Amino acid sequence: MRLPLEQPKSFPKRRYPPNQKVSLLLSTSQVSYSKDMSDAINEIKRRLSIVDVVQEYIPLKKAGSNWRARCPFHNEKSPSFMVSEDKQIWHCFGCSEGGDVFGFVKKIEGLEFPETLRMLAAKAHVTLDSYRPENSNKKTEALDTIQQAAGFYHDRLLRDADAQVARDYAKKRGLTLETVEDFEVGYAPETWDAVRTHLDEKGFSDQQMLDAGLIIKSERSRGYYDRFRDRLMFPIHDVQGSVIAFGGRMLKDGEGAKYLNSPETTMYHKSQVLFNIHRARQAIRTADAAIVMEGYMDVITAYQAGIHNVVASSGTALTLEQVKLLRRYTKNILFAFDMDEAGQEAARRGAIVAWQLDVNVRVVVSPSAKDPDEGIRKSKEAFVRAIKQAPLFMDYFIDTLAAKVKLGNVEGKKKFTQEVLPLLAALQDVVERSHYVQRLASLVQVESSVIEQALSRVVQITAQRRGSGGDVATSQVPAKPAAATNSQQNVFIRRILALIIQYPEQLAFIIQKLDPENIEDPYFSDLYRNMIIYYTKRNAFDWKGFIQTFPQAVNDDHRVTALLLDENEVISQDINAQTVQLELQTLLNRLERSSILQYIFTLEQQIKIAEDQGNQNQLDQLGREFQHYMGRLNTLS
Structure with missing residues (x-):
């Protein structure tokens, strides 16, 4: 783990003016783009080269017709991150992430789609004012209101004579003027309606102030009063840098909470x-x-x-x-x-x-x-x-607890074990868990098997309490070979489909060998089924015509980008039909082998149950099935 601590002294602030209004509510899964919005997205893609955008984050090296790099989303030694300049897409063959320029910026910046759109629109000099969805109005107005309030509080701290107590407090805590300005620290005046009056003068309504969590409706009258009064104010920002809430610290001893936060709003969810x-x-x-x-x-x-x-x-x-x-x-x-x-x-x-x-x-x-x-x-x-x-937290917890508990007697060992076991049960990595099982066993001077049995009981009890919707932090998830096999199957399917896209004449060969029903992944199964439908109607296949006929088959799923990039490690550019078929047959064999291994794993579990129950008839039947599939497996080796 790298821990460089000294960073540049400042980072650019992201403050968006009130007239730059783009929906902050919608995600890609929720948006049905209007024609204007689609035009804006297409224009941004036309103006921006994905290679130029990606190179702002990671260095790329030319690799044939594509560009290659180490993936920024997972640790890897050999570069498997590919960018296609022609197709304007990217894909990592190591972690299977991929997409277009929007998908890359969205992931690497940790943004939602609307914020990604706003960022790339600014980079491409595309105006988005006319593309604002109507249902974003309320949140956008609340953002404008709270940004205006942040400026008001900050200005009061710097200029008001009444804010001297707040300035003295900031100075006492060692804050410099540069830090106060950088964090936009402010002061909420002691009067009951300071921010309300200011915002009213700026044209904001009481409803907008309520939506922003800045004022409270009086229970004694029809009026309103400021939520924050006589407090040092700390603006809270979202990932993009927009102010969405405040935390206010009390400056004088008295009634009320030491810290007061904004309430939950359309834009602020504390959790x-x-x-x-x-x-x-x-x-x-x-x-x-x-x-x-x-x-x-x-x-x-x-x-x-x-x-x-x-x-x-x-x-x-x-x-x-x-x-x-x-x-x-x-x-x-x-x-x-x-x-x-x-x-x-x-x-x-x-x-x-x-x-x-x-x-x-x-x-x-x-x-x-x-x-x-x-x-x-x-x-x-x-x-x-x-x-x-x-x-590591687990080491710290064990060491701290061991210093408090007397491990020289049975009661101490029992108490110590009872405190540690729930945390052990929460660990997800089996190697890490095994390490601490051994450490705990050593500390309380028992065999590791004793701790493992006790841990198993804790896991079972926790799972029973939480039911089927249990918290995975306290329930053990055993390793499942089937899950790994499914992931491996997707690799083979992806390569088969990639070959078909590159050599469409081979689809007829694959149709005879592979049924869509035998593909477990719903996405690839549907994609392949639609490819068959397209081929059956035309007695031919081409990718461009296919995606025009079945646009939903490739819409909003990054996995299709893997099929469009040249997988140089897998696909040769100049090979004849016979060689392609040999490669496809090899992949089909591997696909069948992975399915058989998955089924054999299931059979082994059933055989173990039948042995425990002493069911000889079922044992004989399962044994014959086991031998049959083991024989088939040998032919595929």
Whole structure:
């Protein structure tokens, strides 16, 4: 895991003016494009070369008619990421991701489609004003309203005499003017209607302010009052850099919460947002690690100190949606929570959630400070050292617990095991789990088999409690050869279809050998079935005519891009029909072999059950089937 901490001192802010209005609500699966929208998308594709766009992110090398690179979406030693300049598509043969220029930018930037469209439209100098969907109005208006409020709060902090307490607090916490401006920190005046009055003068309605979560309807009258009063204000941004909410810190002792966040709105869902993600995402990708903190000040202090791959969960336990957001950029998360009991419990719960998505979890241990903010202000060097030395969470949890529990007696060993087992059950990697089973067994001085039996019971009990919709973080998922076989089958099917596209005259040969019903993947099965329909009606096949006749067969599925790129490792450009058929027959044999292996695995499970039940008749029948398919398997070797 790479942990370079020093990043450039600033990153460009993404602030979009109010008149740049594009839907923020729609995803590619929800959009039915109007003709105008489709025209805009096509115009963007016409103006932008996918090679130029991709090369802004990763270096490409010419490889025949295509371009090649190491995939930016998974770790690989040999480059398998291909870009076709002619077809304006990309595909990675290592992780099977692929698509057009929109798909690449959407994935590498971690954006939704509307934001991707807006970014590429700006790059291509295509105006989108006339393409705005009507159902985006409410959210766009709320964004305009809250952006205006952010400017108002920020200006008050810098200029108002009444904001001196807020300025003193920021100075006391060590914030520079540059940091205050960069994070757009603000001040909400103590009066009841400061922001409402300001926004009213700017032409915003009470309903728009309500939709943005800025005001509250009075229960005593028909009026409204400001939600945030006499607070230091921290704007919360979405991934693209638009302000979508606020966190406000109380400045004086009194009633009310120390921190007050915006309510849930059309644009702000607390469980899906991470403070500072828009600034940190590139640094997270570069460092291949995200440092998750609890509070706004922790993050701001770290960022000011040059540690840029930092985000905050805004005082809540890390959610699955937030982990998914981070997973776009890295598989490594470091928790730098407060060192109190609540912070450690938040780390434990966060680890269980993160493990669901196969994320490596570490914990930053700063024993000399109660929180990261204090630790960094005391000694940035010591905090950086703690990041570099951050232990895996499981090791940290076991070591910390072992120091508290007396392992010299049975009660201590029992308590220790009961605390550790639920976390072991949450681990997804079988090698990692096995390692900690052995470590736990060593600490409590029992055989590993004893821990494995206890762990199995924990997994079963957890699964029973949660039912069929159980949380995968606490239920073991055994390895299934069938799943691997299905994935392998897709590789063979993809290569067969790629050969047919390149040598369409071979479709007649394949039709005699392969039934669509024998293809388990619904997408490839439907694609192949439609190819047969097209061929049957015309007694010929060509790809361009096919996609015009069956556009839905290739719409919005990145897997078809693999069929369109030249797979130089698999497909030779100048081979005769006999050689092509030999290659196709080899692939068909491998396809049948993978299906048989899958069925044999099922037979082995059934045979084991029949043996346990002492059912000799079923054993004889299953044994004959087993021998038959093993014989067929030998002929395909």
